Amino acid sequence: MPRRTRIATPGVPLHLIQRGNNRGACFFAEEDYARYLEHLGELSEKFGCAVHAYVLMSNHVHLLLTPARADSASLLMKHLGQRYVQYINRSYRRSGTLWEGRFRSCIAQAENYVLACYRYIELNPVRARMVDHPREYRWSSYRANAEGVRSKVVVSQAQYLALGRSAEQRREAYRELFGSHLDFEIVREIREATNGNYALGSERFRREVEVMIGRRVSRGNPGRPRSGNGGRGREFDASA
Numbered sequence: 001m002p003r004r005t006r007i008a009t010p011g012v013p014l015h016l017i018q019r020g021n022n023r024g025a026c027f028f029a030e031e032d033y034a035r036y037l038e039h040l041g042e043l044s045e046k047f048g049c050a051v052h053a054y055v056l057m058s059n060h061v062h063l064l065l066t067p068a069r070a071d072s073a074s075l076l077m078k079h080l081g082q083r084y085v086q087y088i089n090r091s092y093r094r095s096g097t098l099w100e101g102r103f104r105s106c107i108a109q110a111e112n113y114v115l116a117c118y119r120y121i122e123l124n125p126v127r128a129r130m131v132d133h134p135r136e137y138r139w140s141s142y143r144a145n146a147e148g149v150r151s152k153v154v155v156s157q158a159q160y161l162a163l164g165r166s167a168e169q170r171r172e173a174y175r176e177l178f179g180s181h182l183d184f185e186i187v188r189e190i191r192e193a194t195n196g197n198y199a200l201g202s203e204r205f206r207r208e209v210e211v212m213i214g215r216r217v218s219r220g221n222p223g224r225p226r227s228g229n230g231g232r233g234r235e236f237d238a239s240a
Contacts, residue, residue, distance in 0.1 A: 031091075057128070064108075
């Protein structure tokens with residue numbers, strides 16, 4: 001059965017996840033996380049991907065980015081994966097694959113879902129019960145987005161910039177988003193859309209994307225539209 005063509009639209013935010021092969025580890029020491037971020041910063045600029053949020057877990061990676069071209073994310077992940085695997089194989093005297101194959105992704109409606117994707121990504125270590133608060137996890141974009149820690153990877157997205165007129169106002173408003181839990185339904189929607197390569201957004205957004213690319217982009221049961229509050233509500237407490 002042929003694989004479904006990945007949905008990718010220039011200028012539309014994309015949430016993606018790449019897992020280790022057989023859910024195995026892809027980071028083994030702090031140097032590995034640092035090397036991955038080094039390559040991510042270099043290659044995202046080279047291939048035209050603005051990275052807004054990330055988290056590096058021991059056996060998978062989440063990214064929120066906006067591609068400049070339809071093939072930008074695919075080129076980024078191809079070259080990033082290859083370069084990082086070469087580093088791991090040299091460092092640990094191993095051979096073979098490291099990743100599960102194709103990364104999984106979904107485009108996200110900017111107005112209603114992007115800030116929820118920010119939170120979904122940066123709360124991953126909390127859902128995994130590794131830390132009590134995302135600021136305690138070193139290998140994510142939370143401290144760059146919420147506390148202004150300098151990053152060579154993170155580029156602010158328009159919905160983030162709209163949180164306030166100044167950098168401090170934006171960071172304060174962003175931190176407030178983490179004062180409430182992430183809604184169960186939006187966690188489910190993000191997971192289903194990412195795993196199924198669907199569009200994440202309102203019914204109208206999905207219809208517009210379907211017209212634009214000429215194929216179905218949802219499972220057929222549209223989720224309820226979100227207000228622009230970044231997905232406030234009850235948290236679904238599970239790792240992703």
